[in-house]
Amino acid sequence: MLEIGSMVNGKYRVLREIGHGGMSVVYMAIDEKANKTWAIKEVRKDGVLDFEAVRQGLAVETEMLKRLRHPNLPSIVDVIEDDEILLIVMDYVEGNALSKELTEHGAQPQEKVVEWAKQLCDVLGYLHSRTPAIIYRDMKPSNIMLKPNGQIVLIDFGTAREYKDKNLADTTCLGTVGYAAPEQFGGMGQTDARTDIYGLGATLYHLLTGNNPSQPPYQIKPIRSINTSLSNGLEKIVEKCTQRDPDERYKSCAELMYDLEHYDEIDDQHKKRQRAKVMLFAVSLVVSLASLASGITTQALYVNQQNSTYDARMSDAAQEQRNLSERMDIYRECISMAGKQGEADPFLKMIELYEQYDSNGQPSDIYKFESSERNDMQSLIYSQSNELKARGNYAEVCYQMGVTTWLYYYGESGYCGSDNGSYDSMISSYTWFKECMDEIERTNMDFKNKNLAEIYYKLSKFAKDENSIGLDGSGAEAYSSIYTDLCSMVKKVNNQTPIMQLRVYDYATYLMYKRTANFQQAGKSERNLTDLCNQIEEAMDGITVASDAEQELYDRIMARYNTDGIMGLKETIHYQYNNGAELTEENTAGGNE
Amino acid sequence: MEFIASASTDIGNVKKTNQDSLNVRVISSSAGNMVFAVLCDGMGGLAKGEVASATVLTAFRNWSNEVLPKLCVSGIDDDVIREEWTKLARECNEKIKIYGKRSACNLGTTLTAMLLTEERYYIVNVGDTRAYEIFNYVAVLTKDQTVVAREVELGNLTPEQAETDPRRSVLLQCIGSSDVVYPEFFFGETKKGAVYMLCSDGFRHEITTDDIFYYFKPDRMLDSESMRVGELTLIELNKQREERDNISVITVKTY
Numbered sequence: 001m002l003e004i005g006s007m008v009n010g011k012y013r014v015l016r017e018i019g020h021g022g023m024s025v026v027y028m029a030i031d032e033k034a035n036k037t038w039a040i041k042e043v044r045k046d047g048v049l050d051f052e053a054v055r056q057g058l059a060v061e062t063e064m065l066k067r068l069r070h071p072n073l074p075s076i077v078d079v080i081e082d083d084e085i086l087l088i089v090m091d092y093v094e095g096n097a098l099s100k101e102l103t104e105h106g107a108q109p110q111e112k113v114v115e116w117a118k119q120l121c122d123v124l125g126y127l128h129s130r131t132p133a134i135i136y137r138d139m140k141p142s143n144i145m146l147k148p149n150g151q152i153v154l155i156d157f158g159t160a161r162e163y164k165d166k167n168l169a170d171t172t173c174l175g176t177v178g179y180a181a182p183e184q185f186g187g188m189g190q191t192d193a194r195t196d197i198y199g200l201g202a203t204l205y206h207l208l209t210g211n212n213p214s215q216p217p218y219q220i221k222p223i224r225s226i227n228t229s230l231s232n233g234l235e236k237i238v239e240k241c242t243q244r245d246p247d248e249r250y251k252s253c254a255e256l257m258y259d260l261e262h263y264d265e266i267d268d269q270h271k272k273r274q275r276a277k278v279m280l281f282a283v284s285l286v287v288s289l290a291s292l293a294s295g296i297t298t299q300a301l302y303v304n305q306q307n308s309t310y311d312a313r314m315s316d317a318a319q320e321q322r323n324l325s326e327r328m329d330i331y332r333e334c335i336s337m338a339g340k341q342g343e344a345d346p347f348l349k350m351i352e353l354y355e356q357y358d359s360n361g362q363p364s365d366i367y368k369f370e371s372s373e374r375n376d377m378q379s380l381i382y383s384q385s386n387e388l389k390a391r392g393n394y395a396e397v398c399y400q401m402g403v404t405t406w407l408y409y410y411g412e413s414g415y416c417g418s419d420n421g422s423y424d425s426m427i428s429s430y431t432w433f434k435e436c437m438d439e440i441e442r443t444n445m446d447f448k449n450k451n452l453a454e455i456y457y458k459l460s461k462f463a464k465d466e467n468s469i470g471l472d473g474s475g476a477e478a479y480s481s482i483y484t485d486l487c488s489m490v491k492k493v494n495n496q497t498p499i500m501q502l503r504v505y506d507y508a509t510y511l512m513y514k515r516t517a518n519f520q521q522a523g524k525s526e527r528n529l530t531d532l533c534n535q536i537e538e539a540m541d542g543i544t545v546a547s548d549a550e551q552e553l554y555d556r557i558m559a560r561y562n563t564d565g566i567m568g569l570k571e572t573i574h575y576q577y578n579n580g581a582e583l584t585e586e587n588t589a590g591g592n593e
Numbered sequence: 594m595e596f597i598a599s600a601s602t603d604i605g606n607v608k609k610t611n612q613d614s615l616n617v618r619v620i621s622s623s624a625g626n627m628v629f630a631v632l633c634d635g636m637g638g639l640a641k642g643e644v645a646s647a648t649v650l651t652a653f654r655n656w657s658n659e660v661l662p663k664l665c666v667s668g669i670d671d672d673v674i675r676e677e678w679t680k681l682a683r684e685c686n687e688k689i690k691i692y693g694k695r696s697a698c699n700l701g702t703t704l705t706a707m708l709l710t711e712e713r714y715y716i717v718n719v720g721d722t723r724a725y726e727i728f729n730y731v732a733v734l735t736k737d738q739t740v741v742a743r744e745v746e747l748g749n750l751t752p753e754q755a756e757t758d759p760r761r762s763v764l765l766q767c768i769g770s771s772d773v774v775y776p777e778f779f780f781g782e783t784k785k786g787a788v789y790m791l792c793s794d795g796f797r798h799e800i801t802t803d804d805i806f807y808y809f810k811p812d813r814m815l816d817s818e819s820m821r822v823g824e825l826t827l828i829e830l831n832k833q834r835e836e837r838d839n840i841s842v843i844t845v846k847t848y
Contacts, residue, residue: 171762171763171838172762173765173771174763174771185763219747244749
């Protein structure tokens with residue numbers, strides 16, 4: 001084993017162990033001269049049955065791997081070997097393995113899984129198209145890293161191929177072979193692209209259902225028998241990927257990719273058929289109602305019973321003497337109650353409770369919406385999205401998630417914007433406002449907070465893209481329109497709660513202070529900006545803060561107006577418009593704060 | 594009721610180590626005579642498989658020394674055994690997993706353990722080691738936890754296809770490599786004048802039910818000497834038929 005702190009090849013200092021598998025250990029190491037972090041994988045002699053065979057196989061394979069370049073693969077930069085040891089130096093990938101996401105959050109939202117599946121399909125397709133084709137053979141959540149930017153990277157690549165073809169005589173355990181396709185156990189023909197497609201299918205199954213196919217009941221069942229809200233199209237895709245007979249699977253990643261890109265169309269066809277069935281049912285229902293009037297009372301009675309159970313449980317959950325987890329459980333029960341699925345109230349109440357209670361389940365004056373709570377709500381909402389949509393409640397629930405995230409999201413760096421100037425909460429609220437707007441558009445519904453939702457959506461999108469706006473030359477347009485949005489938002493929040501006001505004022509003043517030149521370039525006059533500054537300053541006068549968090553925000557905004565020693569907001573604007581340098585390339589791009 | 598017990602193991606034709614661990618004891622207790630038998634088939638790279646099988650064997654043997662005497666006083670029933678042995682199997686699983694992590698290798702073991710009292714048999718099973726009851730028939734008391742057994746049960750494979758399926762040595766779970774172990778339990782009445790047998794998969798791949806019946810039928814198993822001969826004969830038969838695995842068997846005669 002490599003020693004922590006030791007130098008490898010006179011170049012890489014080993015910092016710590018970051019993981020290990022059956023035959024290898026992975027370390028984090030630093031190239032001190034270049035100040036760059038690398039991962040070093042050590043294939044250990046005592047970890048494999050026939051080290052010599054493995055080593056020779058690896059030497060050929062790593063040579064080839066060094067030439068691979070793909071955004072979803074770590075690059076191999078160096079291979080170091082002697083009689084005892086084989087070291088592969090490659091990109092250090094920041095992030096978490098999907099297996100960790102599964103442990104922490106269970107089943108993943110299907111939109112995300114499809115996004116990952118496409119990336120995996122892309123990288124597998126790339127590998128299969130090399131000459132000779134490279135078969136990965138070890139697809140499983142623990143081999144897939146999720147980077148903070150949402151990109152995934154296939155790791156643990158380049159271990160010995162020989163090792164992965166199991167020896168028939170040796171007993172092995174499902175837990176160690178993972179999602180291996182039947183043909184990987186030998187005797188059933190060669191492994192090829194379809195072997196990886198099986199592994200990918202089994203991986204998708206695990207991600208979508210949270211059920212590990214190598215644990216009881218050791219089966220890949222139709223995914224909707226586990227979660228009815230999952231897509232029918234995806235169910236078919238997973239089923240086709242994981243056929244026992246390779247001939248019945250997708251033949252190539254390209255074929256699979258096509259279906260992944262159109263999975264919701266497969267859904268639509270399904271829904272149309274379902275709708276036709278419902279119509280047919282409705283017709284026969286009319287007929288039977290005509291002849292069976294007495295049936296109506298029975299049905300009505302049944303509905304009444306459902307209502308009363310639901311109402312009773314909802315008021316049980318509202319009782320404050322119960323503890324948080326108990327109340328949450330009752331709301332969950334209401335969410336899944338037959339005949340009541342898709343009701344918005346239990347969701348809205350849960351969000352509210354999460355705001356008011358801290359992570360230890362105690363009521364708190366300081367409202368925090370912590371990331372674990374956010375994740376919890378997120379998976380619940382995603383799993384019930386079809387039911388919510390069916391009742392026309394999805395937009396409202398998403399809107400409330402968006403607003404709560406915007407106001408109270410408490411991420412790793414604390415509240416949004418606390419000192420470090422990050423706008424995490426605004427950025428994380430984007431997903432929800434987008435879902436909300438999409439739903440409003442899809443259904444063409446009359447949503448009561450539509451205007452507000454739209455501005456929230458635009459602001460959060462702007463916050464998300466702020467650092468990249470302008471890179472494609474659209475900066476002027478973006479800043480011109482965000483100015484309009486800021487003005488209407490400042491007006492709209494005027495009669496809202498202090499925290500809502502402060503969040504908006506904070507972001508508006510921050511942008512004007514930090515991005516004055518961008519507004520100037522967008523054709524906004526000094527007067528435009530000063531007017532907005534004054535409006536906010538006036539509104540600030542009328543705010544009474546009620547908590548430390550609000551006080552902190554309040555102080556930060558006021559500090560921007562302050563002229564002690566440094567230039568205040570209005571002075572900065574004045575200076576930019578009268579003496580300001582031309583906007584340089586770097587400023588346009590946003591740069592780093 | 595009286596018991597006689599015997600056990601044999603062989604490294605087999607091919608392997609460099611014997612990774613099976615087994616033990617059987619006849620016990621006289623306040624609750625009457627009983628037999629406690631454990632057979633574990635270890636697996637893992639190089640010389641690590643027997644670490645796993647020995648760990649589990651030792652844990653169960655210690656249990657029979659420390660806990661079983663107390664149960665003889667307080668009473669043995671299905672629930673108590675289920676609870677005790679599940680706990681034991683899971684503890685071993687965690688222990689072996691940690692060992693595997695430290696030494697960076699995968700290892701694990703199957704488990705078949707049997708407590709035979711004068712009234713009842715209690716069997717726990719993980720993996721593909723088996724327990725049999727031989728009377729004027731040969732009955733398998735356990736259910737293999739293998740991928741192919743599962744596929745047969747689901748109707749995806751016929752028993753014939755399962756024999757030659759490439760996955761026939763892939764276990765659904767084993768102690769030491771599974772996230773959580775779910776042992777299966779089998780309970781029933783102890784039959785007088787019968788033979789109970791525990792064996793590793795290496796013992797049964799190459800021989801037939803008829804072979805087993807012929808050599809292990811109760812009227813052939815008269816004393817420990819004849820039982821031992823029967824065991825060695827079948828082990829030899831296995832080797833002649835080119836079995837590649839370690840071969841282990843425990844037999845118990847009731848009378």
